[in-house]
Amino acid sequence: MKLTVYEKEDVVKILKNKKIKVTPNRLYIAIKLFNSTDHPSIDELHQNLIKSGKRVSFTSVYNIVKLFKNAGLVQEIMLQNKIRYDANITPHAHFICRKCEKIWDVQIDDNSILNREDLINFKNIVEEKLSGYKVDSVEVNLIGICKDCSNKNSEA
Numbered sequence: 001m002k003l004t005v006y007e008k009e010d011v012v013k014i015l016k017n018k019k020i021k022v023t024p025n026r027l028y029i030a031i032k033l034f035n036s037t038d039h040p041s042i043d044e045l046h047q048n049l050i051k052s053g054k055r056v057s058f059t060s061v062y063n064i065v066k067l068f069k070n071a072g073l074v075q076e077i078m079l080q081n082k083i084r085y086d087a088n089i090t091p092h093a094h095f096i097c098r099k100c101e102k103i104w105d106v107q108i109d110d111n112s113i114l115n116r117e118d119l120i121n122f123k124n125i126v127e128e129k130l131s132g133y134k135v136d137s138v139e140v141n142l143i144g145i146c147k148d149c150s151n152k153n154s155e156a
């Protein structure tokens, strides 16, 4: 889990670094998106902004999220039949809970259950067996029951 909280000043800096002109819409969408850990779709992000009283159209949200994606600030992932946006741009896997449908990030690093080498090995195995195919990236989706739901089950 990521604990960094992006304040307004941090977000302004990030956008300026990417030479993205800061507008009020871009700013509040960035603050929402960079602080999200739930991998929202554009629709969910739009609903969320409307609920918090922002008057912004779906198209604006769409264009702004695409702008952030092209600048490498968020990554686009396809999960549960929806295109979702992930502010965690480090390589990581996703654990999808069948019960609460939450999507958890599983970091990929040397201290974690998955490390980069595992994925590179996997990519090499696939390329060896599927000759003529080139793998650009490997996405790992784990589907099951999350810790929260398992705990709830044992309490009942």
Ligand SMILES: [Zn+2]
Pocket: 097, 098, 099, 100, 101, 102, 145, 146, 147, 148, 149, 150
């Ligand atoms: Zn769960």
Ligand SMILES: [Zn+2]
Pocket: 039, 086, 088, 092, 093, 094, 104, 105
């Ligand atoms: Zn993620």
